[in-house]
Amino acid sequence: MANSETDTSPRSSEDALHREVKLLSSLKDNLFEEVREHIQHNLKAIAAESAGAFMAGVVMAAATKNPELMGKAIAPSIKSSLEFAKKAGIAVAAVDWLEKIGAPMVDVLQNPASMKRAQKQLAKNVGDGLVDYTAMTVAGLAGGVAAFKATPELMPKAPAFDPKPSLRLNQKPYEFAKPESLSTTQEMELRSDVVKLYERSFPKEERPPTSEVADLVKNGRILVHTTRDPEGALSTFSFVSMHDETPTKFAGLDFIATEDEGRSAGAGSLHLRRLVDDLKTKQPHLTAMTLEMEHHAEPGLAPEEAAIRARRSKFYDRLDAPNTNIDYNIINFEDPAYRGPAQFRAFVFQPDKFNAIKAAHTFMTDEGGYQLSLKDPTTLEFNKNNGVWQPPYSRAIGAAVAAFAGVPIDLQERARDITNVFEQ
Numbered sequence: 001m002a003n004s005e006t007d008t009s010p011r012s013s014e015d016a017l018h019r020e021v022k023l024l025s026s027l028k029d030n031l032f033e034e035v036r037e038h039i040q041h042n043l044k045a046i047a048a049e050s051a052g053a054f055m056a057g058v059v060m061a062a063a064t065k066n067p068e069l070m071g072k073a074i075a076p077s078i079k080s081s082l083e084f085a086k087k088a089g090i091a092v093a094a095v096d097w098l099e100k101i102g103a104p105m106v107d108v109l110q111n112p113a114s115m116k117r118a119q120k121q122l123a124k125n126v127g128d129g130l131v132d133y134t135a136m137t138v139a140g141l142a143g144g145v146a147a148f149k150a151t152p153e154l155m156p157k158a159p160a161f162d163p164k165p166s167l168r169l170n171q172k173p174y175e176f177a178k179p180e181s182l183s184t185t186q187e188m189e190l191r192s193d194v195v196k197l198y199e200r201s202f203p204k205e206e207r208p209p210t211s212e213v214a215d216l217v218k219n220g221r222i223l224v225h226t227t228r229d230p231e232g233a234l235s236t237f238s239f240v241s242m243h244d245e246t247p248t249k250f251a252g253l254d255f256i257a258t259e260d261e262g263r264s265a266g267a268g269s270l271h272l273r274r275l276v277d278d279l280k281t282k283q284p285h286l287t288a289m290t291l292e293m294e295h296h297a298e299p300g301l302a303p304e305e306a307a308i309r310a311r312r313s314k315f316y317d318r319l320d321a322p323n324t325n326i327d328y329n330i331i332n333f334e335d336p337a338y339r340g341p342a343q344f345r346a347f348v349f350q351p352d353k354f355n356a357i358k359a360a361h362t363f364m365t366d367e368g369g370y371q372l373s374l375k376d377p378t379t380l381e382f383n384k385n386n387g388v389w390q391p392p393y394s395r396a397i398g399a400a401v402a403a404f405a406g407v408p409i410d411l412q413e414r415a416r417d418i419t420n421v422f423e424q
Helices: 010-025 027-041 043-065 075-110 112-150 165-169 192-201 210-218 267-282 303-318 356-365 377-386 399-405 411-423
Strands: 183-187 222-228 234-243 250-258 288-294 342-348
Touching (some): 043 112, 192 234, 222 267, 234 356, 250 267, 267 288, 288 356, 342 356
Antiparallel strands (some): 234 250
């Protein structure tokens, strides 16, 4: 006669499957009562574990956002271990749930007579787990979110630069012959002459569609300034994107163009000086107005193009918009592999608050900038070259905390239970 413990006949397999289905189906009748009893008899333990999860969330969030808070000496170790901690926490939780459900199933599989005991144990394990994991996940996430918001950002130190290169050059911007004949104002909409000069001055592949710019202007995310003569004829325009919803509050000079007759006559310089004064007056929270431009020292550049870029560099130097000396590359959407070195320049309004690295990083990832993802290769390359610490999972700060803290305190006891089942 076949041994019931080793019988692998179709009938035996069908009976085993039927028992497992019966066991799992019993949850609907027993789970609620076990949840109620666990809450009723373990309020103090749940509260204590939740408090521990909250504090673990605080520590994990602080270490994730700014590892140096734990000490500069151990910050590298914290950075390298954060991703492992998240995966390890999830693995611990997975093993715990496997044991919660697996132990009763193994019990019934080996001993059909243990059905009632296994049904009770399964409901207790799942009920306890739902309460514990829910309470501690909420607590861990609450602590993590609160601490992540309160923790100061790890701010890389930007390279030094001369904020007043005009003094070093002993040069002044070109002066427009009759500045009183031109007026500079902010306009609330895109007028047709601005659109024509914009589309004529910049290649299609280098400029956002006019409709998108118009929407951003309407929403106040792009500021349009124009310089016009008394008759209203356009001389110069500029588009400035706002990046003031981030810790490094700044504006970005995205586009500026001057009509042909005003070039080399000082109209562009006049417009920029007035633009800077207007931003300082009306947007006192801004730390700077930044801009990017191709570097005149790019390898392999034709002499003529290098000379044009050098003249453009001196133009901004005379206006005290120096190169910030950070490691920056022009982003080319037509050729993602292109890595032309660029200058990230800035009209600095508040030197004690402006950080060029953080501003450039924001410009690359912000909605008003290039909108690159934090995982984009270009973003990651910039982070590596400039020492930017990007938290690996800032949006899921409580994941590892919930996994670790969610393991109930009786895990060792249940581990012994499952060992006993296998030994029977």
